[in-house]
Amino acid sequence: MNIQLPDFVLVDLYKNTLVMAPDTGPAIARAPPQGTQTRPETLPKTTPPEQKKWFLGNNTRGIAILVNDATAPFINDEWLDTLGKLLAALKINLADTAIVNLHKTPAVFAQLQKELTASHIILFGITTEQIQLPFAIPDYQAQNFAGCTILKAPEITLASPANTTENIKAEKRKLWESLKKISF
Numbered sequence: 001m002n003i004q005l006p007d008f009v010l011v012d013l014y015k016n017t018l019v020m021a022p023d024t025g026p027a028i029a030r031a032p033p034q035g036t037q038t039r040p041e042t043l044p045k046t047t048p049p050e051q052k053k054w055f056l057g058n059n060t061r062g063i064a065i066l067v068n069d070a071t072a073p074f075i076n077d078e079w080l081d082t083l084g085k086l087l088a089a090l091k092i093n094l095a096d097t098a099i100v101n102l103h104k105t106p107a108v109f110a111q112l113q114k115e116l117t118a119s120h121i122i123l124f125g126i127t128t129e130q131i132q133l134p135f136a137i138p139d140y141q142a143q144n145f146a147g148c149t150i151l152k153a154p155e156i157t158l159a160s161p162a163n164t165t166e167n168i169k170a171e172k173r174k175l176w177e178s179l180k181k182i183s184f
Contacts, residue, residue: 054105059098064118066126079158108132125155140178
């Protein structure tokens, strides 16, 4: 299987590990001569440590997609491919979303609303109890709560078409019909 990831996904995955530094030649740090004072503007400036991004995507539209994937930092390639096609059919791209893997990064509803300003949350294989919501909802039923639309679906709906049975196709149709009713 040869899956080509979009550039923005690669940038998000390797944001803190791939660095292009300009070639400035060798850097040599020398102490000032004894008896001289160093002016504050000549001291090297330190920047606060960058907070590690805990979701995949740019979250430009406040759509949080929650998965539980033990095999990948954010989401495995099969699910990502299926999700990308599903979102494209809704005129949404992966950059519009924030994909959170609760297996790697636990999160609760209040945090999703505050830090991601989530107006839509789609749960794949996640219960409302896992994100500390005070209610349960059946699969494919959109529920509005605290200014947020929440939809729950089984994770099998993210299976690739190659791994899809008639039962899974029926589940995917239910998900599609529910998603079409939500105004993103």
